[in-house]
Amino acid sequence: MVKVKICGTTNLPDALHAAEAGADALGFIFAPVSKRRVTAQVAREVGLSVGPSVARVGVFMGQPLDEVLRTAEAARCSAVQLHGPLPGVYVEAVAAYYPVLRVLGPEDLRTGNVQAVPGVTLMLDAPQPGSGQPLDWSALVPHFPPGGWLAGGLGPENVARAVATLRPGGVDAVSKLEASPGIKNPQAVKAFVDAVKHA
Numbered sequence: 001m002v003k004v005k006i007c008g009t010t011n012l013p014d015a016l017h018a019a020e021a022g023a024d025a026l027g028f029i030f031a032p033v034s035k036r037r038v039t040a041q042v043a044r045e046v047g048l049s050v051g052p053s054v055a056r057v058g059v060f061m062g063q064p065l066d067e068v069l070r071t072a073e074a075a076r077c078s079a080v081q082l083h084g085p086l087p088g089v090y091v092e093a094v095a096a097y098y099p100v101l102r103v104l105g106p107e108d109l110r111t112g113n114v115q116a117v118p119g120v121t122l123m124l125d126a127p128q129p130g131s132g133q134p135l136d137w138s139a140l141v142p143h144f145p146p147g148g149w150l151a152g153g154l155g156p157e158n159v160a161r162a163v164a165t166l167r168p169g170g171v172d173a174v175s176k177l178e179a180s181p182g183i184k185n186p187q188a189v190k191a192f193v194d195a196v197k198h199a
């Protein structure tokens with residue numbers, strides 16, 4: 001079954017609704033550039049409210065290793081998502097403590113700039129994460145990593161086709177599930193989860 005992560009979660013009602021809709025994971029964004037950024041305290045309070053069956057993924061971009069580990073611990077994250085160019089030892093250090101979603105772009109796949117690391121799952125995303133830009137799924141078919149996750153411009157209208165094309169281990173979305181930045185559209189969230197679970 002394809003896992004579903006609802007990212008950019010900022011508040012309790014959205015978290016509870018996503019969990020009730022069947023989401024497998026919630027994403028809490030700590031990247032400074034994000035308009036959906038939350039504090040570790042908010043992420044902890046909201047994330048723990050949905051119970052242990054829903055993964056709590058801390059999303060980081062361009063932050064020092066000690067900040068990632070301190071924030072993930074304070075927020076009680078159960079997994080960590082890492083964006084941006086990073087040394088392998090940085091990713092391996094985080095993977096020593098948390099399951100890691102390591103975000104790559106299509107170019108990384110084409111150049112073969114991908115190392116398999118225990119505890120690290122690859123996720124393909126657009127160059128501008130959180131911008132609603134879909135990837136060219138057909139072009140990814142030859143290189144898509146088995147069990148890899150897919151993000152980038154996914155929503156209720158297109159996720160079934162993306163799943164059929166790439167058979168990802170999981171999918172992740174934010175922009176097309178929002179009423180406004182950081183605030184979810186509950187109908188879109190439910191439709192997205194249903195489209196994946198019934199794909």
Ligand SMILES: O=C(O)c1ccccc1N[C@@H]1O[C@H](COP(=O)(O)O)[C@@H](O)[C@H]1O
Nearest residue numbers: 034129130131132151152153173174175
């Ligand atoms: O959403 C953001 O603001 C964000 C900022 C910095 C790093 C990651 C961010 N979100 C990630 O973007 C993709 C999906 O984006 P979209 O559905 O195309 O809008 C997902 O991996 C989020 O975790």
